[in-house]
Amino acid sequence: MIKPDKSKQDSKKIQIRDMFNDISSRYDQINKMMTLNMDKNWRKIVYNLTIEDKPKKIIDIASGTGDIALCFANDNVEVVGIDNASMMLDLANEKSMKIPNVKFQLEDAENMSFENNTFDAATVGFGVRNFEDLNQGLREIKRVLKPGKKLIILETAVPSFLIVRFGYFLYTKLIIPVLGKMIAKNQQAYQYLSTSAEHFPHGIEFQIILEKLGFKDIKIKYLSLGIVNIYTAIKPK
Numbered sequence: 001m002i003k004p005d006k007s008k009q010d011s012k013k014i015q016i017r018d019m020f021n022d023i024s025s026r027y028d029q030i031n032k033m034m035t036l037n038m039d040k041n042w043r044k045i046v047y048n049l050t051i052e053d054k055p056k057k058i059i060d061i062a063s064g065t066g067d068i069a070l071c072f073a074n075d076n077v078e079v080v081g082i083d084n085a086s087m088m089l090d091l092a093n094e095k096s097m098k099i100p101n102v103k104f105q106l107e108d109a110e111n112m113s114f115e116n117n118t119f120d121a122a123t124v125g126f127g128v129r130n131f132e133d134l135n136q137g138l139r140e141i142k143r144v145l146k147p148g149k150k151l152i153i154l155e156t157a158v159p160s161f162l163i164v165r166f167g168y169f170l171y172t173k174l175i176i177p178v179l180g181k182m183i184a185k186n187q188q189a190y191q192y193l194s195t196s197a198e199h200f201p202h203g204i205e206f207q208i209i210l211e212k213l214g215f216k217d218i219k220i221k222y223l224s225l226g227i228v229n230i231y232t233a234i235k236p237k
């Protein structure tokens, strides 16, 4: 298991929560910078894939500062964004103050308080790779989704084209940790984010994990030369 600080005894969950609390005030700014503003388009695709099914109640898991949840601000839909890092949610709450249909709640994605079959759609942006127990987190998402409804996951991937891959490693291993140190004042956090992206299952490997957990009709969209993927999967009826 990849944790931000291997030398510490704390669980991955505690370390991840503390890490996101620590970088929360700079998170949005660094996100934009590191993704060269492409994150906005990726979230828009998640939005389109979600709203096309006309959901009434959406859960955005590992919602962080709320940028996916807030995409639904002008829709006739109830959105609950959940995260276990309270300082990320403080920022999400600030952004959603005048948006009545989007609310945020402190929850552990791997052990949520919602009833079975509650939501018409579930979104997760750059969250699943931070779960302590990936299978448990995905099982929980399946539990709270209504049968026949869609899970949409946006997650990092490693490009397969050799030249792109070379550029990708150069960027994630050298530039991102330096930016993390300079701007977020937390080099270790951004080193973790790069290393975890490198080792996290992606593409067909991630599809197999979803299939084994019982999701159906899994589709993958490879975006921005393969540096991120969007997976959609249906909870069977």
Ligand SMILES: C[S@@+](CC[C@H](N)C(=O)[O-])C[C@H]1O[C@@H](n2cnc3c(N)ncnc32)[C@H](O)[C@@H]1O
Binding pocket: 013, 016, 017, 020, 031, 061, 062, 063, 064, 065, 066, 067, 068, 082, 083, 084, 085, 088, 107, 108, 109, 110, 124, 125, 126, 127, 130, 131, 132
């Ligand atoms: C990289 S941020 C993504 C935030 C947002 N979804 C976005 O697209 O910008 C990952 C988020 O996952 C949250 N997270 C990680 N493990 C979690 C868990 N077990 N339960 C709830 N949130 C979790 C972190 O606190 C963090 O806010």
